[in-house]
Amino acid sequence: MKLCITEKPSVAKDIAAILGADHRCEGYYEGGDYKVTWTFGHLCTLKEPADYTDLWKRWSLGALPMIPGRFGIKLIADKGIEKQFGIIKNLIGEADEVINCGDAGQEGELIQRWVMQKAEIKCPVRRLWISSLTDESIREGFKSLKPEQDYDRLYHAGLSRAIGDWILGMNATRLYSLKYSAPGNVLSIGRVQTPTLALIVQRHHEIANFKPEDYWELKTLYRDVTFNAVSGRFKTQQAAEEALAMISDKPFSIVDVADKQGREAPPRLFDLTSLQVECNKKWGWTADDTLRLIQSLYEKKVTTYPRVDTTYLSDDIYPKVPVILKQMTPYAGLTAPIVDKKLPKSKKVFDNSKVTDHHAIIPTGQLPSSLVGDERKLYHLIALRFISAFYPDCTFRSTTVNGVAGDVGFKASGKVIVAPGWRAVYAGKDNAEQDGADKDDDNKILPPFEVGESGPHEPSLLKKQTQPPKLYTEGTLLRAMESAGKTVDDEELREAMKENGIGRPSTRASIIETLFKRRYIYRERKNIQASQAGIDLIATINEELLKSAKLTGLWENKLRRIERGEFSAAEFISELKTLIGDIVINVLSDNSSRQIEVKSEEKVQPDKPKKKRTRAPSVKSIEEILCPLCGKGHLLKGRSAYGCSEFRSGCALRIDFSECGADLTPAKVAAYIKKKYRHDQ
Structure with a gap:
């Protein structure tokens, strides 16, 4: 059987x-x-x-x-x-x-x-x-079917992740809860959730500490086109007004007109993170909402495996694409221009080197007839992105016009679409593609200008203020997690940084939800704010390793390398064991009396000392006292505390002199330790 x-x-x-x-x-x-x-x-x-x-x-x-x-x-x-x-x-x-x-x-x-x-x-x-x-x-x-052994490295990476989360989560949560929390409350700390919280708290401080500064922009209106001064912003009103005075009575002359052809490739196919980002931007869905919906589409057989971190297809999918497009009959009007032609095989779509276990999220070709509501909206988004990937590039003509008034240079830019290409897929109002489609000054259509023409113009000053960074939305937070806290707009660079992201596409939504559940963050419309408890927790954590997005990203990189057989699972776990030992020693050395109040359903299981008299053991030296933590080492007396001779092997015993005194006899030290650690147990 x-x-x-x-x-x-x-x-x-x-x-x-x-x-x-x-x-x-x-x-x-x-x-x-x-x-x-x-x-x-x-x-x-x-x-x-x-x-x-x-x-x-x-x-x-x-x-x-x-x-x-x-x-x-x-x-x-x-x-x-x-x-x-x-x-x-x-x-x-x-x-x-x-x-x-x-x-x-x-x-x-x-x-x-x-x-x-x-x-x-x-x-x-x-x-x-x-x-x-x-x-x-x-x-x-x-x-x-493949032998189970072919997937051993995948299992070892998953096991390493689970054990690493246990080591850091269990120990750091108990450590910080007992050391710093209000009595009975838990301070939840995790390998991924704490660096994510640190990103949100950092943004809170950036906004709170932001001091707006005034600046002025010099513009002029010539032939109903607004030209901007190429010198950029003026930091003082005096400098801006002096520049305005220099050109007010001078004619405006066109000195250069440059036209060039440009091309815009179709947007990349979706991975899970980019899909969650897009849905948050378009409809305000949470990352968890999108994950739940795309998982449902996968189980209904209309889209492929969703928990992926690549926007590419493997070469073996190429011959299947025409079949999928033909089966997408509800979109026959959009697929007709490409389905009977030889499809392009762009490296921006097909690249085996960018695909490991799974390819980008695409339709399967099964009819989505049973879909309603948000599931239908999500499928439609994926279907349009897939179809547009095989359309030609959008071609446009960009125009840059340079002018001068007095000694001040000005510039205006515009763009005219020559052939819409993939943008034709999004031609309908309801389907407007958001990526790069927003209207701005650089996309306006300019009238024809000729070099040497000159005439009157209307210069003006516009006073503005520098703006603080924006609060994270779930979409922008997912991008920050993907790039280990760096703000990256370039698709190529973002792809390269995924190896060092915080968490995995499949876990990021649950990490964000955990922070909401712990009450470290809260929603304010579409924005994410840090609660006072979250702010206090990050302020309390002095260990950079626990809250650094960059360093957590490096751990994620090692887990990916374990999958590929380039790094040892045992080495990864060993590093985390050493790390948590160092963290315990450092936190126990902190003599501050900070306390964090946070409402939580979780409770610390407090120590309950039993009242029982202890007779001091007969010992003549500190070195005779066996360490109660590791059971291997003996006690040492340092400059400011007692410790264990096995501290290099990870034993974290430390008793500050401020706790028990530096001049106790060996017998009294032994009695104190026996009493302390019997109570702790």
Whole structure:
């Protein structure tokens, strides 16, 4: 018997229909040689600290950092999950072969591997890897199943991500909550969420500290066209008025007219982030709204796999594009000009080097007849972007006219579209493409000018003020996460920076939602504001590694390199273990009395000391005292604190002299430590 394990019941139903497993049983389908079951997404999770040792059940500074000798997984505590896992485990025990049909991505691989490990699988495993859920794609996928080992690096990257998040999240949250929070409250800190919050808080401070400055622009009107002074802004009114006086009684003369032809390529296909950005800009949808809707379109078979970070297609998709375009019958009027011609194979669309697991989000060719409301709007957006990618470039003629009045130079620019090309796809009012289509001074149509002509003009001064940076919207925040905090407008550069972005396309929406849930940020119309709790939290975190978008981006880069086999998962985890050890030592060394008040549903499990007298042990020197944290090292006396001889190996024990005194006898130090760490446990 061959057992297929999918991530969702709906996918199991589709695959079962293709395989002929059409008999529905409790928790699975069966028919012929196949049984098909599902996981409901995550059934397993990494163990909680309390699952490893009783010492970690209560939140205690003395127990930090918490680093399990070996990380383990457990079933999520839910009756429905436990029941479905029991069904899967029994089926795995009966199977001769398992086919992993999880979502074809890092998270999907992790979900399935954990379930199979928990079920103690012993039979061979193969992997189904598809980019859409159409019948044709599923059939092709089953013809080319791969050995599970081909995806080991993907699993190792996903596991490293989960363990890294555990190490930093569990330890830093307990550390900062116990050290700085109001009693009983949790300060939630995460490997990705904290740098994201830091971006929002940084923008808050940039706006709060912004001091507007006046400046003046010199313009003149000649033949109903506004010309701008090429000297740019004037910082003082006096300088601006002096320039105005110099030209007021002088004629305006045209000194140069330059015409050149230009081309504008179609906008790139969508990856998940660019789709979320566009939907936020057009309709104000949250990143989570868009992810939910595009996931639904994927499961309804009308678009391809959504959790992607590339805007390119692989070369093997090229021969399929004409077929998809012909099947998009609701758009026959738009596809007719290109469908019967040889389609261009542009490097801006097809590039194998820019595609790893999946290609850009495109329609599958299945009719979207069942779509309504927002799903239909989203499909329409993707369909137009896909069709426009195979239209010719938009060609235009740009004109730059230079003039002079007195000694002051002026310039006016305009643009005339010669052939609309891909812009014809967006010709309708309802379909106006936003990218680069906004009207501005550079796009106006200019009348014909001739060099040497001259005449009267109307100069004027326009007083303006410098403007502060804009608050983030979800769209601009997603772009900032994608580029590790850098503002990047150029598509090519943005593509190159994705390797160092904060988080992954599939997780960024949930990270933003987590910050809302923790009440560190809030919405103000379409804008995102930092709450006082969020501002205070970032102010409290002195460790740059915990809040730096750039450094978090470098961690993401290492995870991608693990996927490619260029970096070791063990090395990544080792680096994070060292990092959290350093952070614990540094925070415990902070003698400030800062406290952050934040309303949260989460609560710290406080230490509850037991009142019991302790007899001082008989010791003659500090070095005789065994470290209660690691159980390996002995106590050392430094300049300002007691510490552990195993500090280089990560032991974070530190007791400041301000806490217990520097002149205690060894016996009293031993008694103090025994009392302190018994209470902490």
